[in-house]
Amino acid sequence: xxxxxxxxxxxHAWPDLAEGPASCGTGRALRSVHDDIVHFxxxxxxxxxxxxxxxxxxxxxxGGSSAIRLVPGSRWVTVHLDCDTDVDLLLSxxxxxxxxxxxxxxxxxxxxxxxxRVTVLPRxxxxxx
Numbered sequence: 616x617x618x619x620x621x622x623x624x625x626x627h628a629w630p631d632l633a634e635g636p637a638s639c640g641t642g643r644a645l646r647s648v649h650d651d652i653v654h655f656x657x658x659x660x661x662x663x664x665x666x667x668x669x670x671x672x673x674x675x676x677x678g679g680s681s682a683i684r685l686v687p688g689s690r691w692v693t694v695h696l697d698c699d700t701d702v703d704l705l706l707s708x709x710x711x712x713x714x715x716x717x718x719x720x721x722x723x724x725x726x727x728x729x730x731x732r733v734t735v736l737p738r739x740x741x742x743x744x
Contacts, residue, residue: 617658618697618701619659619696622696622705623645623655625702629713632652632713633646637728639730641730647717649716650716651664652664652709653705653709653712656730659695659696659697660693660694662693662694662728662730663693663712664691664712664716665690665711665712665715666690666715669711669714669715670685680704682694682696682701682704683704684729690726691726
């Protein structure tokens with residue numbers, strides 16, 4: 616089982632999420648009532664939809680993680696899944712995203728995820744965890 620499959624299996628149990636095609640047209644998405652929350656574009660990469668306020672609140676904690684890629688001005692955070700800890704990080708961030716989007720319809724048109732805007736290089740020892 617890949618790390619993305621493991622994350623999807625765990626997230627399927629969350630009642631606030633439904634699976635469908637990603638709004639960007641590539642891969643699968645889990646969405647809330649209001650918006651796409653996470654896109655799974657490959658066997659190792661996920662884009663997570665946060666609000667700019669949520670990104671500001673967790674930025675310092677995210678900056679130290681080699682699994683996280685931020686694009687300036689984007690409301691999406693790319694999580695590269697190399698080990699089980701990265702899956703746990705993704706699930707924690709999905710919880711934050713759900714809270715950030717709760718009861719608040721997206722303002723304006725949906726923002727584009729980070730697909731094709733982020734390049735993730737493998738970490739040393741990738742897949743060893």
